[in-house]
Amino acid sequence: MAEPVEWRPDGTPYSARFDDVYRPASGGLEQARHVFLRGCGLPEAWGGRAQWRILETGFGLGLNFLAAWRAWKDDPQRPRLLHFVSVEAWPVAAEDIVRSAAGHAQLEPLARELAAQWFGLAPGAHRLSFDDGRVLLTLHVRDAQEMLRQEPFTADSVFLDGFDPQRNPQMWDEPLIKAVARHCRRGARLATWTASGDVRRALAAAGFEVHKVEGLAPKRHATHALFDPRWEPKGAHREPPPAGDAVVIGAGLAGAATAASLARRGWRVTVLDAAAAPAAGASALPVGLLAAHVSADDGLLSRLSREGVRMTLGEARRALRDGEDWRETGVRRNDGLWQERAAWIKPAPLVRAWLSQPRIEFRGNTRVESLSDLSADLVVVAAAHGSQALVGDRVQLHPVRGQVAWGRQEDGWAVPASPVNGDGHFIPSVPLDGSLAWFCGSTYGRGDADTAIRDEDTKANLQRLRALLPDMAAQLEGRDVKAWAGVRCTSRDRRPLVGEIDPRVWLVTAMGSRGLTFSLLAAELLAARLHDEPLPIDARLAAAIDVARALRPQA
Known part of the structure; x- marks a missing residue:
């Protein structure tokens, strides 16, 4: 109040x-x-x-x-x-x-x-x-x-x-x-x-x-x-490092957000990705739901996700086309709770908007085999599960396969006015190639890195929809249902990993199924740590996603 x-x-x-x-x-x-x-x-x-x-x-x-x-x-x-x-x-x-x-x-x-x-x-x-x-x-x-x-x-x-x-x-x-x-x-x-x-x-x-x-x-x-004290103050304050040349490995949500945060601070950023175009991995998801986690005790994930949602909503308002790339719809939970500050967002346009900022160059079809081959002033590894091969056993990362079901929305259907979230989610009325589409999902296959479409996963998504919105599921009976699958990345405790792992080498990864929620927050946290800036979140929340908690000492 x-x-x-x-x-x-x-x-x-x-x-x-x-x-x-x-x-x-x-x-x-x-x-x-x-x-x-x-x-x-x-x-x-x-x-x-x-x-x-x-x-x-x-x-x-x-x-x-x-x-x-x-x-x-x-x-x-x-x-x-x-x-x-x-x-x-x-x-x-x-x-x-x-x-x-x-x-x-x-x-x-x-x-x-x-x-x-x-x-x-x-x-x-x-x-x-x-x-x-x-x-x-x-x-x-x-x-x-x-x-x-x-x-x-x-x-x-x-x-x-x-x-x-x-x-x-x-x-x-x-x-x-x-x-x-x-x-x-x-x-x-x-x-x-x-x-x-x-x-x-x-x-x-x-x-x-x-x-x-x-x-x-x-x-x-x-x-x-x-x-101007007569004594030397405790806790020496350092000047921010001069902006130089930075390399970001990975052109998904985390990498693009990091590149944009660094470029705003004057860095010349080169973004490298093995794919030909940005947003080719898990960030190629056609549309995602941006909504904060809710818990009775307002725990760590709830507080982190609430601030991540705030930050991403601000970027969407600034950089995306309302009604085409995103829409702040709010979301209705299956327990009856209404979350006003929620939206559907297409990740790829957001990635492209971040990479289009001045001082950023994207290079596709570029696979990085070793960090020692890079001579930039700053290197940021943001390659999702692909980060594992570059950082070795310094941290432990897990692939998580996710598949969503989707299809074309037909005239006359009774669809919810906003997305619905619960055990799975349903997103209606998303503009796609001149018509409207619906999406539901997602599966969560920890340890699975296969992106092949599976009929059993489509059936599992539709079964969750029957429990979430039985009337909507009934309208889909006999209709053409398509699917999309990708691989996300998590840490052992399922929280993001953000921080310095070696001199001039930083890691931003393990966004899990909340890349839209956490990528900008993680990027701004990295920039704040690097430049001795005020943190974008409480120090205790920042410590909860610091890579130091999961970093293994080098042999």
Whole structure:
């Protein structure tokens, strides 16, 4: 449930929880620009940088983020990538974000874009992507000190924000400010609207050079600070490596997503595949269902898949043709649960969209026999089960055969309005070669790498459909039923494997039957690890899919 905002007659937003206003009567945009952007020397400070990382301690109504995004868009010297990391224990409703930006012509369209992705904000980390993935908002819905203790990233600027220190003291106390300092690189600048003596003393004790400056009415003073401690900070922060030449092996969903994530960060990426065209393996599946896993305890797979679905939906909206390549239909589960944020997607168009980005070259009919033959600055193995031959016994991978049944949809049929998911799934009304098609499946043959079509698997899929949708199955009796089969790849614990296995060699594989869900998430996690960026998911979730858990030591 969203945090209620009381809008006073003069347009000032008020929080009953903290008995304080979200922004001054003079306007939040003026505060964002005068106090926070200028206080951190922005946009001048980020000029010419490959990326810039802003940490904010209270998202509120989002005006600081919108102002930073607007400044980035307007700056010809902007960094290639802008990261904005914020924490908010009590997220407001999307309509309050739009209302807060009303009257600011430069911010209103950005606020609407933000509101369109402002959903499903359960406790945890949520990655929202804008401007073709070059502006990334990582929103942590939880306690600020907890987030700062657990999440690894380096900040270039800090917006120290929140309700008044007297009304929300834990957002300004010494432990929190020390936690902020641990994320700062030397030279990072911090700005805040308060000139509280306690806050300034805590900043100084944490290693900041502190200055009281002219504030924005009704505040007489504000605070600027520079992180330059007399001691060497714990946990050395490294600069991101310069983007060079990268080779990605595999042109399926995982490989294409990884290539796109690297290219956005300036890498020149060559994608190699033994097939003549991209999406020739399991990613050649005609259509897939994108829906989060649901569990009573909201376990690991549920949380991971929910964030993967969020990220892939954003890419589909950006890059695919609605109604032709994908459609956000929602999905009905056989237990009656309705999942609004779900879609059918054709994997091949998504792969092609990712590979069409600048700085990416695809080379087909190219089989890699040994990683030692590659001389790139970075090599990423994303060849599904084919990765096993390249990494040897460093990890254990398993092939999983899957077969789906499909056919042409006939006029007059009674079909569900949306996909149905349960023991198997049914996807209706997918455009295919000028008509509509239905799909159901899939089988799950662990340890089986044969792609030959099997009649018994088609029968098994139709039997599951009889249990899932008996009326639909009855309409298929005697009709022509076709099939498609492919081989997926899983790890021992059925979770993806993402991480560095040797110097300059990374692995992204084992997406299992959730390639649409996990490929972009895994690609962005790899890029974040490589560049010391904020992670797209909670650190604990990231550890759960880190290849380190399954990596065998070399002999």
